[in-house]
Amino acid sequence: xxxxxxxxxxxxxxxxxxxPRHHLxxxxxxxxxxxxxxxxxxxxxxxxxxxxxxxxxxxxxxxRWAASVNDSAAAGSGGSDSLGxxxxxxxxLGGPLGLVLPLLVIGCLCVYGRWRSGLFVFSLTVxxxxxxxxxxxxxxxxxxxxxxxxxxxxxxxxxxxxxSAVTLVIAVAVVVFPPRARRWWWAxxxxxxxxxxxxxxxxxxxxxxxxxxxxxxxxxxxxxxxRVFAPLLEVESERMASNSLWL
Numbered sequence: 687x688x689x690x691x692x693x694x695x696x697x698x699x700x701x702x703x704x705x706p707r708h709h710l711x712x713x714x715x716x717x718x719x720x721x722x723x724x725x726x727x728x729x730x731x732x733x734x735x736x737x738x739x740x741x742x743x744x745x746x747x748x749x750r751w752a753a754s755v756n757d758s759a760a761a762g763s764g765g766s767d768s769l770g771x772x773x774x775x776x777x778x779l780g781g782p783l784g785l786v787l788p789l790l791v792i793g794c795l796c797v798y799g800r801w802r803s804g805l806f807v808f809s810l811t812v813x814x815x816x817x818x819x820x821x822x823x824x825x826x827x828x829x830x831x832x833x834x835x836x837x838x839x840x841x842x843x844x845x846x847x848x849x850s851a852v853t854l855v856i857a858v859a860v861v862v863f864p865p866r867a868r869r870w871w872w873a874x875x876x877x878x879x880x881x882x883x884x885x886x887x888x889x890x891x892x893x894x895x896x897x898x899x900x901x902x903x904x905x906x907x908x909x910x911x912x913r914v915f916a917p918l919l920e921v922e923s924e925r926m927a928s929n930s931l932w933l
Contacts, residue, residue: 710926711803711861711919712868719913725906726818729844729899733826736843740829748893752831755887776885777836780847788812788854795861802922803861806915810853814907819849822903834890845892845900851882852904860912860919 715721735742778784788811795804823841830842855875863871883897 709864709923711806711923712859712865713920713923714909714912714916718909722906722909722913725902726910729822729903729906730825732899733822733843736826736828744895748895751887751894752890755890759888773885773888776882777847777889777891780850780882780886784847784850784854785812788857791858791862800861800922800926802915802918806911806919807857807861809915810857810908810911811850814853814911815846815850818903818907819844819846828893828896831890831893836889836891838891842892843896843899844903845883845886845897847886848879848882848897848900849904849907851879852901853908855879856905856908856912 732742779787788807792804792807795801795807822844823846826843827841828843830838830840855871855878859868859871859875879901883901886892886897887894
């Protein structure tokens with residue numbers, strides 16, 4: 687009798703291993719879309735209130751803050767020119783000159799093949815100004831504080847300069863910095879946004895509530911756009927992890 691042949695089971699081909707997710711770009715937080723929409727709806731309701739009532743319930747707080755700023759300016763009228771120079775720099779960064787920074791970030795991202803992140807930054811820092819901020823300014827149509835120290839346009843609510851500062855800080859945090867460095871960037875970004883908020887009231891360019899509204903609208907817009915771009919940024923993250931950005 688012949689010995690029975692031994693059957694060797696065929697080994698299954700290994701399953702394709704999904705490349706580990708890279709730390710860049712960052713994934714949006716949970717409930718980002720719902721939180722962002724809630725902030726934008728809140729800003730919209732306040733804008734409607736300002737449209738219907740030129741003396742809203744928070745106008746007293748704005749007036750008291752403006753008076754305290756005037757007193758501080760009068761007390762420090764003989765101070766050094768460094769504070770005035772810093773204030774002008776912030777004003778320039780928040781104006782049209784401030785578009786140079788996001789455009790530089792977008793250009794660098796595209797050079798390295800990260801066009802998805804570049805599109806994300808462009809949507810936050812340029813498109814959102816036209817689609818979100820300007821219509822909200824037109825809706826509220828709030829007058830500026832009297833006698834601003836710098837050249838301003840119509841529409842005080844919400845603060846466009848604070849909005850631009852917030853969107854730039856969050857956009858850079860999402861696409862540029864890894865998790866450890868991002869914590870330091872958040873601290874720097876928060877300081878920058880607070881300085882911009884204080885500077886707008888110091889220059890008599892906007893009411894205190896306008897600056898808070900600019901920050902809230904900026905955060906809300908970032909959360910919504912971040913969640914919308916999440917699938918595209920996820921693809922870029924996986925390609926960065928597998929060194930295949932250009933494929």
